[in-house]
Amino acid sequence: MLETLLYIIAYPPLWQVLIVGFLGSLLIAMIAIWFERKTAARVQRRIGPYWASPKLGGFLNIIADMIRYVLQQVIIPTSVDKTAFILAPVAALIITLLPIVFIPLSPIETFWPIPSMDYSLLVALALTTVPPLLLIVAGWASNNKFAVIGSLRESYIITAYELIAVISILSVSASTSTFNLVSIVEYQAPLKWFIVLNPVAFLAAFLAILMSTSAFPFEIPESEHEVVAGPFTEYSGILYALNMGGAYIRRFIYSILLAIVFLGGWAPYTPPLDSGPLMGIIVPSIIVIIKASIIVLAMSFLRAVYGRYRLDQALEYAWKLFLPLALLGLGWAIIVGFTI
Amino acid sequence: MKESPTSTSDVTIKELETRGIQVRKIEKEVYEVFIGPQHPGSGHMRIIVRLDGDIIAEADPDIGYVHRTMEKLSEVREWLKPIPLLERMTIIDACNITVPYVNALEKLMDKAPPPRASYLRVLLCEINRVASHLYGFGIFGVFLGHSTAYMWAFGDREVFVELAEILTGARLTHTYPIPGGVRRDMPQDFPEMARRAVKYMRRRLIEYQRIFLDNPVIVKRLEGVGVISKSLAAELGIVGPNIRGSGIKYDVRLIEPYEVYDELEFEIPVYEEGDALARTWVRVEEIKQSLNIIEQAVDWLERHKGELILSKDDYDKLPKLHKEIYEKTGRVKLLPVHASMKIPAGKAVARGEAGRGEIFYYVESDGGTVPYRVRVVTPSARNAIVFKYIVPGHKLMDLPAIYGSIDYFPPESDR
Secondary structure, eight states: OOHHHHHHTTTTTTIIIIIIIIIHHHHHHHHHHHHHHHHHHHTOOOOOOOOGGGTTTHHHHHHHHHHHHHHHHOOOOOTTTTHHHHHHHHHHHHHHHHGGSSSSSSSSSOSSSSOOOTTHHHHHHHHHHHHHHHHHHHHHTTTHHHHHHHHHHHHHHHHHHHHHHHHHHHHHHHHSOOOOOHHHHHHHTTTTTTHHHHHHHHHHHHHHHHHTTTTTOOTTOOOOOHTTOOOOOTOOOOOOOHHHHHHHHHHHHHHHHHHHSSOTTTTOOOOOOOOOOOEEEEEEEEHHHHHHHHHHHHHHGGOOOOOOOHHHHHHHIIIIIIIIHHHHHHHHHHHOOOOO | OOOOOOHHHHHHHHHHHTTTTOOOOOOOOOEEEEEOOSTTTTTTSSSOOOOOOTTTEEEEEEEETOOOOHHHTTTSSSSTTHHHHHTTTTGHHHOOOOOHHHHHHHHTTTTTOOOOHHHHHHHHHHHHHHHHHHHHHEEEEEETHHHHHHHHHHHHHHHHHHHHHHHHHSSSHHHHHHOTTTTTTOOOOOHHHHHHHHHHHHHHHHIIIIIITTTTHHHHHHSSOOOHHHHHHHHHTOOTTTHTTTOOOOOHHHHOOOOGGGOOOOOOOSSSSSSSSHHHHHHHHHHHHHHHHHHHHHHHHHHHHTSBBBOHHHHHHSSSHHHHHHHHBBBBOOOOHHTTTOSSEEEEEEEEETTEEEEEEHHHHHHHHSEEEEEOOOHHHHHHHHHHSSSSSTTTTTHHHHHHHHHHOHHHHHO
16 A cells, blocks of 8 residues: 555656655745745844744745735736736746756656656756746846846846856766766766766856856846846736746756766665665655755855855856866866776 | 936036046937836935946936925924934934034034033944944945845944933934033943943954955955046045045044044044945944044043033023932933024034035024024035946946945935
């Protein structure tokens, strides 16, 4: 009975897409938002979220916020392009979650949502590059000057970070001669992680993801004091929540990818090939999620320490510093591929 | 007053070029963005920004959204009542704003406050200056996305606001100085609290420096941004920390000491660079000097216990009951005659150094119970023009950096 139930839960579309992908990222996004507010409060000598549940450190406050967003009236201004205005955040969220389908959370073929993982790294990485484009659509459809400026800034930043993210994450393929994420994880087992073998590429990827998800110090498209809320200026209610939560969910999906590629995936545990759903998929998934959460929380902490760079300074850093760093990581990866 | 757009831009560009400022003539279509008055980064004002790409081609500070006709209102209030009215224009810097008005009244009445009252005024002025600079510092921090600086500065400002409350009974609107003295004496345990606050703030300033002023991101944002050259600063007639950040040593406390500033030891920090970073440093250094002054004032007050805080003839006029209250609690209970007092006809000017710069009063009396005219020139009103001259040529993202570094306070400017 229990075995059957576990098999039902571990059914790939249910487990990977709905539970890990949707609920997991929602939960991690909530934890990340809570952690961000709480650590920032600690650094700033405040209490932070408190009243909704003093014993849980105010965690329920985030849920209360979500309820508010859901119940709030959605105002759609008459001047916007309605179809694009509504569809852009929804589509962005769906496409943000899509890479999870191509990321294996277990070496066992039964538990994969797709039949083959051969080009999974390429496809997952390609899918992560789409949502920012929809952000630009959202800003453009808003027909608001601040939204348009925010979108333009986003488009500038995309050109800068995409290349860095792609080069630095793909550099592992130079070491392992494969795009198969399962092989990449197996290459790293048990403790030969790429964060140790190739820290330069990891650093470049980390910085690119900071830029991509507009975390501090690169919170430029939504910079409040020039462009109000950037592309989201005209959004309200649930549509705004989708936009705002979307950045956190993207950070989580990116972090899962990083955890698989650089932090050894489900290592140090390796499920035997004949194991059942509990040890075969649920435990390795949780290991990956924990590793990803650590990356997400590290990114969240930076808010308390840094201000934001100017747009041109961020671009300057990206092209002059991070891109060479990513290329150095690629070279390093090739050396690793030949020697280890 | 608005001129037609063509004439403005032509004249402005020509003028700017003679000052050696790099500007581009706007030939193609510009993107007009209205920042304010309903905007998280504007305050109670509007900056009309015309963008050429990401570069600001023109910036028009559009002020006057919080004009409250204070000068006119002063003309229908008895002499003392403008004090609580006027301090509301810079509510975070109340004592600095009202001391020159009271000085002007004292000049008209030919009355001088006793030294103890002067020291108490200076003490509160400096407490206000620290609180006001911390307020500006916090807003500046959050303009650059640095929420920690914002929270720290506002949290530490609370220390000085509380200190002011212990001294005067009110957090912000103290209405402390009155012609001929002050309204309250210092509580017994005040010196100890003040010294502790000073010690605490000195320690905190080092931490501010670590997280904000020496933060590579912040330095990168501020260095060389919004440069006001020495000549431009003098020409525009800006005042306060902004002109001292441009290398001009202009401070009313130095050039025309009022109250007891000539008896105190302090320095006027001056920076040569003229950029946003220099202006921020001027404020931080000024906080340090204010802390020194607070210590000196408290020391003096402790050495001269029991002296009057009201001029001798005012005190003598008090009835027995009011004298008892004064002896017991240190509070001056004013007589109704103060409300309807007449001030001899004449004209007086007075000025003082408020947190944001020189504040100037012209008070005219026709011998009646209300002022004939009260003219106020506030530091923010004099600094507002800076936006028009130094913002063009910068990127849009520099606007909050410049705005914050000017420490412009719209209610003060609009009066």
